[in-house]
Amino acid sequence: MVDGLMESKLLIAGPCGAESEAQVMETARAIANRFPGAWFRAGVWKPRTRPGAFEGAGEPALEWMQEVRHETGLKVVTEAATTHQLEACLKAGIDGVWIGARTTVNPFLVQDLADAMLGISIPVMVKNPLHPDVDLWRGAIERVGQSVKGEVIAIHRGFHSFETSEFRNHPRWQVAFELKSFFPGIRMVCDISHIAGRRPLLRGIAQEALDLGYDGWMIETHIDPDNALSDKMQQVTPDQLAELVHGLSPRISDIGNGTAATEIMNYRSEIDRLDEALLQLMQERMKLSARIGEVKKENDISIFQPDRWRHVLSTLRERGNEIGLSPGFIRNLLIQIHDESIRIQSEIVHRDELKNVGRD
Numbered sequence: 001m002v003d004g005l006m007e008s009k010l011l012i013a014g015p016c017g018a019e020s021e022a023q024v025m026e027t028a029r030a031i032a033n034r035f036p037g038a039w040f041r042a043g044v045w046k047p048r049t050r051p052g053a054f055e056g057a058g059e060p061a062l063e064w065m066q067e068v069r070h071e072t073g074l075k076v077v078t079e080a081a082t083t084h085q086l087e088a089c090l091k092a093g094i095d096g097v098w099i100g101a102r103t104t105v106n107p108f109l110v111q112d113l114a115d116a117m118l119g120i121s122i123p124v125m126v127k128n129p130l131h132p133d134v135d136l137w138r139g140a141i142e143r144v145g146q147s148v149k150g151e152v153i154a155i156h157r158g159f160h161s162f163e164t165s166e167f168r169n170h171p172r173w174q175v176a177f178e179l180k181s182f183f184p185g186i187r188m189v190c191d192i193s194h195i196a197g198r199r200p201l202l203r204g205i206a207q208e209a210l211d212l213g214y215d216g217w218m219i220e221t222h223i224d225p226d227n228a229l230s231d232k233m234q235q236v237t238p239d240q241l242a243e244l245v246h247g248l249s250p251r252i253s254d255i256g257n258g259t260a261a262t263e264i265m266n267y268r269s270e271i272d273r274l275d276e277a278l279l280q281l282m283q284e285r286m287k288l289s290a291r292i293g294e295v296k297k298e299n300d301i302s303i304f305q306p307d308r309w310r311h312v313l314s315t316l317r318e319r320g321n322e323i324g325l326s327p328g329f330i331r332n333l334l335i336q337i338h339d340e341s342i343r344i345q346s347e348i349v350h351r352d353e354l355k356n357v358g359r360d
């Protein structure tokens with residue numbers, strides 16, 4: 001890591017949950033020694049899927065957070081999911097709060113919190129909702145933004161996916177870029193821990209976030225991760241945190257105007273040419289789908305043909321693999337193309353019904 005990089009980035013580190021005074025204090029001291037400018041996170045209240053699991057130490061942990069700030073000088077932040085929790089945080093002088101993924105999905109809860117935040121000037125971080133719905137994320141940021149005087153920060157913690165994936169929560173970087181297009185000035189922090197779910201994946205995600213121009217990282221850090229009461233597979237020790245962060249290599253964001261820029265521009269014009277050809281091919285392909293739609297309509301044949309779809313998917317994934325295209329990529333691409341064909345054919349098959357609806 002190049003000196004000075006961390007000065008422009010936000011590092012939010014600390015345990016998933018506040019478990020005991022000793023666990024909070026020891027973790028915070030070790031983080032402060034390595035990163036005095038970091039923000040210290042700990043879940044005072046933990047949203048757990050089932051009752052009976054460790055739910056954070058609750059209100060007493062707010063005192064430990066105050067102690068952290070007093071002793072180490074780190075700013076302390078936690079999740080507030082109810083107005084009661086938020087008020088307790090404000091009363092305890094917490095330096096910042098975040099709205100968790102399970103809260104962002106519910107505009108009623110977000111509005112309640114936003115109302116209770118009226119006029120506050122501490123930073124409020126808004127995590128993305130559990131599923132990749134950019135409007136929910138955007139709406140939550142707008143609700144909070146209308147109410148608070150302080151900074152609103154977006155936290156990208158990945159999205160639940162039904163597809164098998166190496167990630168606990170798939171990053172779907174595109175959703176974060178889309179959010180950023182609505183709020184160009186917003187700081188975007190990558191919560192690599194909840195995206196990864198497992199320690200070996202953390203470094204790659206952190207580097208990717210840096211390459212993509214993120215403004216910082218949230219990294220769950222625990223003095224003794226193997227004995228953590230929640231999320232133990234994804235937490236790192238303070239030493240591992242330092243190793244991870246110092247191992248990141250910054251990239252130059254501007255392509256400049258030297259020979260590298262010329263080379264890139266040449267490749268880009270080739271790519272533009274191929275993209276145009278892809279569009280033409282796609283248009284031809286959709287025209288053929290529409291013709292098939294007409295035949296299906298005339299002969300009352302169902303639009304979705306599972307055997308044909310399975311065949312296309314497996315042949316092209318195999319063929320793609322042979323020529324070096326990843327099966328996951330081919331699968332996603334074909335799903336998009338197939339969905340569009342089905343949409344076009346549905347419009348054709350239901351044309352008359354749609355007309356009748358119009359007439360009523």
Ligand code: PEP
Nearest residue numbers: 043100101102127157194
């Ligand atoms: C957390 O940060 O510990 C947490 C519960 O996160 P999320 O809301 O992203 O699941």
Ligand code: MN
Nearest residue numbers: 016220230231
């Ligand atoms: Mn966690």
